[in-house]
Amino acid sequence: MTGRFELNRRLSDGYFTDTLHTDVLKGLTGRPKSLPPKWFYDARGSELFEEITKLPEYYPTRAEHSILAVRCDEIASATGARTLVELGSGSSRKTRMLLDALLRHGTLESYAALDVSADALREAGDRLCREYPDLKVTGCVTDLDSDLGLPDDAPGPRLVAFLGGTLGNLDGDARPAFYAALRGELRSGDALLLGADLVKDPAVLVPAYDDAQGVTAEFDKNLLRVLNRELGARFDPDAFEHAAVWNEGEERVEMRLRSRIAQTVELPALEAAAEFEAGEEMLTEIAVKFRRESLTAELARAGFGLSHWWTDEEERFALLLAEPVRDGRSPM
Structure with a gap:
């Protein structure tokens, strides 16, 4: 605990060492x-x-930022989230637009950041506690490859944000596993805010x-x-x-x-x-890099229905809002 910031660790002390050893042996001793x-x-x-x-060459951050700047209040209104959960939060720099919008909407009570880096979580968490003194801010050190660790005691509905195009770091086999793990932890009323970089030149x-x-x-x-x-x-x-x-x-x-x-x-x-x-x-x-039709289809196979799809003006990057589909009903 640092001030009001609470940092939790879901991984064993030797987890990263053991995982690194496994990854290096598997990845570097063959072809x-x-x-x-x-x-x-x-x-x-x-x-x-x-x-x-x-x-200047790295457009995804600016493109996603431009979408959030225009759509954050619409996202807040559509979700009514009491908890914002960010996967792979890093510095939590882009998160402020969502926090501000949800606070303006009058629903937000807590923010939970999940990341593999304890240092990044601690630095961002302390800063957010100073900037948002009435907001409960928690961090969780976890490996999204093996344990999402969504806070099940946080007030709902929860908005789970997976931004920055990080979804693209998962290949065609890993993405269905990720969706399934996430879908299994979402409750009625929860939503997924997903950033996806698009196919282009x-x-x-x-x-x-x-x-x-x-x-x-x-x-x-x-x-x-x-x-x-x-x-x-x-x-x-x-x-x-x-x-x-x-x-x-x-x-x-x-x-x-x-x-x-x-x-x-x-x-x-x-x-x-x-x-x-x-x-x-x-x-x-x-x-x-993704196309709307194929990404929508793979989300649907995983039990998510697309409710909103937004792009920047140059259509380089997409931000989409999806909800778990139950009883065969889509949010569209």
């Missing part, structure tokens, strides 16, 4: 190599991502993940520094180059680290080593 993007986000990685959101998409200043490259390589610190690994970040590629078939941007040379990287904590051929790539993040 093709890959690691989940959650390992980007130590303190330095979080700082770099905040820098990325302000880059690769000439716009790719630079958003490979900026001219090299901030995204530094963010990508920070993953190697995390492995060095946590596993005693011996990655040389300069021996890898960052690449962003548009995968047309999967309609997604893929971030990769490409080995400049043939090399063997020791992983002492795992008593293992990762072998890289010259030019071999390690997939570090996917960013799936």
Whole structure:
């Protein structure tokens, strides 16, 4: 407890170490190599991502912000939420528009932030407590891949926000599992506010993940520094180059680290080593882009009905409001 901010941990003390070991052994000792993007986000990685959101090439944050600025009061009126729950909240920077709108609407009582980073939750939570002294603010350290951890004791209805296009980090197998877990925790009257980046010209998409200043490259390589610190690994970040590629078939941007040379990287904590051929790539993040028809269909298969779909003026990004469908009835 820090002031009025309450931070809860739903994960065991050794959870992150055990999960990192499992992910690295699975992802780096075979081919093709890959690691989940959650390992980007130590303190330095979080700082770099905040820098990325302000880059001229990185349009998603600005596009989503523009939609929220216009639609936040409509969202508040449509949901009447007494609790706002944010998944993968990070700095909670965009959350203020929703908080302000729900407070203007007269319904909001509490805000619950869920994130993998305790540091990010603590910093954002303390700040929000100062800015909103009458609001109950809680944080929950959890891994959204395995445990959503929605606060079941929070007053309803609850509005669950999953913003920033983070849904795109989940592939076609992981998204149904995520929807099912979320659908299982929602109650009558709850709603889902989902941010989704849309399919567009690769000439716009790719630079958003490979900026001219090299901030995204530094963010990508920070993953190697995390492995060095946590596993005693011996990655040389300069021996890898960052690449962003548009995968047309999967309609997604893929971030990769490409080995400049043939090399063997020791992983002492795992008593293992990762072998890289010259030019071999390690997939570090996917960013799936969506179309309205297919996204609406996959939500429907998971038991969600779309009630609102909003885009920015250039139709680059979508913000949608969905509700759990019961007894075959849609909110539309």
